[in-house]
Amino acid sequence: MKETEKLNITKSLKLFEEAKALIPGGVLGARKPSDFIMGEYPIFLEYGKGCRLTDVDGNEYIDFLCGYGPIILGYREEEVDDAVIQQIKNKGYCFTLTQPYQNELAKKLNELIPSAELSIFLKTGSDATTASIRIARAYTNRIKIMRCGYHGWHDWCVEMKGGIPEKLYEDVYEFHYNDLDQLEDLMKKYGDQAAAIIMTPFGHPLHEKMQTPKPGFLEGVRKLSDKYGAVLVFDEVRTCFRLKMGGAQELYGVTPDLTVLGKGMANGYPISVVAGKSDVMMAAASKLFISSTFFPNSLPYIAALKTIEIMERDKVLDNIWVKGDRFLKNIQNIIDKHGVGAELSGVAPMFFITFKQDEMNTRKGKRDDFYTQLIRKGFFFSPHHHAFISYRHSEEDLDKTAQAIDESLAYVHDKYGR
Numbered sequence: 234m235k236e237t238e239k240l241n242i243t244k245s246l247k248l249f250e251e252a253k254a255l256i257p258g259g260v261l262g263a264r265k266p267s268d269f270i271m272g273e274y275p276i277f278l279e280y281g282k283g284c285r286l287t288d289v290d291g292n293e294y295i296d297f298l299c300g301y302g303p304i305i306l307g308y309r310e311e312e313v314d315d316a317v318i319q320q321i322k323n324k325g326y327c328f329t330l331t332q333p334y335q336n337e338l339a340k341k342l343n344e345l346i347p348s349a350e351l352s353i354f355l356k357t358g359s360d361a362t363t364a365s366i367r368i369a370r371a372y373t374n375r376i377k378i379m380r381c382g383y384h385g386w387h388d389w390c391v392e393m394k395g396g397i398p399e400k401l402y403e404d405v406y407e408f409h410y411n412d413l414d415q416l417e418d419l420m421k422k423y424g425d426q427a428a429a430i431i432m433t434p435f436g437h438p439l440h441e442k443m444q445t446p447k448p449g450f451l452e453g454v455r456k457l458s459d460k461y462g463a464v465l466v467f468d469e470v471r472t473c474f475r476l477k478m479g480g481a482q483e484l485y486g487v488t489p490d491l492t493v494l495g496k497g498m499a500n501g502y503p504i505s506v507v508a509g510k511s512d513v514m515m516a517a518a519s520k521l522f523i524s525s526t527f528f529p530n531s532l533p534y535i536a537a538l539k540t541i542e543i544m545e546r547d548k549v550l551d552n553i554w555v556k557g558d559r560f561l562k563n564i565q566n567i568i569d570k571h572g573v574g575a576e577l578s579g580v581a582p583m584f585f586i587t588f589k590q591d592e593m594n595t596r597k598g599k600r601d602d603f604y605t606q607l608i609r610k611g612f613f614f615s616p617h618h619h620a621f622i623s624y625r626h627s628e629e630d631l632d633k634t635a636q637a638i639d640e641s642l643a644y645v646h647d648k649y650g651r
């Protein structure tokens with residue numbers, strides 16, 4: 234299979250040079266060029282619409298990162314943006330007191346999410362995971378935390394620990410997804426001091442294959458948290474309004490005490506939530522100060538209410554599951570045909586193509602070549618992060634993508650053999 238021609242990303246690279254003199258590292262966090270493939274991926278985007286992105290050099294892509302998860306409908310979804318624009322023009326959104334949309338949204342979450350009796354609205358996923366830990370600690374009068382998965386950039390959970398006093402994370406213990414024995418051992422040691430078990434109910438570790446829960450895993454975690462009196466927090470920042478309206482807890486039938494959500498619920502407008510059972514949540518009313526100038530800013534509430542309305546009206550998640558299942562079956566057949574050590578994991582709304590390690594140590598080379606071919610062909614995936622399917626990915630877009638994956642794996646096959 235012929236190598237696809239390299240993209241012209243001259244303007245992106247020039248802007249990056251400029252950015253390096255203005256912002257430490259030029260671009261921070263998960264958007265930095267080294268998180269993709271240096272010299273191959275664009276660094277700056279100009280605009281997006283539906284499932285498509287256009288970079289500053291004019292290259293167009295079908296995008297599967299969906300803004301790292303918040304885009305559940307599509308970029309610039311008119312009904313959502315119109316609702317927000319009307320709010321700006323007619324009523325406003327940043328005031329001295331709270332507007333009543335918080336009540337409306339809290340009622341909706343209560344209807345949709347099994348554990349959401351009461352809700353607190355914040356702005357980012359990290360705000361909300363951190364608030365959930367503070368609530369759990371206040372409710373239990375305990376300190377220790379058992380955690381599994383990515384929960385954001387705050388002091389207690391970030392992976393890169395530069396600039397953080399050790400004492401801020403020394404009461405936090407990690408366990409692996411689907412390893413109930415490991416969590417049980419931790420709870421045997423520290424359970425009587427454990428304030429919370431916080432975990433993603435669906436396994437989506439960085440760089441690695443995605444994992445669905447083994448039979449009994451989530452139920453086992455629920456039992457351990459009950460046995461030791463620790464608050465069970467499901468971090469559904471990625472999974473709520475994506476796997477099901479009520480999140481992974483609805484899909485798998487295990488209800489936590491607290492749920493953290495964000496991303497998909499407002500189609501890109503910044504909002505996050507800690508929701509949960511009344512007795513636990515009430516600790517926040519009486520013992521804690523959770524406040525920010527921008528938490529009551531109502532634009533994201535308006536966007537969330539409209540996004541949820543559209544998702545219910547148009548059965549958005551049913552649509553994503555049906556077309557996504559068909560697409561993933563197609564991809565699995567393509568992977569089986571080429572046999573280059575590629576692996577497909579995840580479920581229709583969230584999936585990942587990774588490569589197995591082998592004795593020749595070709596994993597990284599195959600991965601980089603595969604994702605390089607895809608980006609050159611105009612398909613935006615990340616080599617390190619799983620993909621998402623949105624409502625605006627059409628069947629035709631997915632068929633084109635499958636064709637590009639087929640060609641890219643054929644290229645890898647020609648270069649490395651089976």
Ligand SMILES: Cc1ncc(COP(=O)(O)O)c(C=O)c1O
Pocket residue numbers: 301356357358359360362382383384385386433468469470471495
């Ligand atoms: C499961 C999970 N929790 C928390 C976060 C942190 O959210 P934010 O980046 O909005 O702070 C993320 C972000 O990717 C996430 O995926």
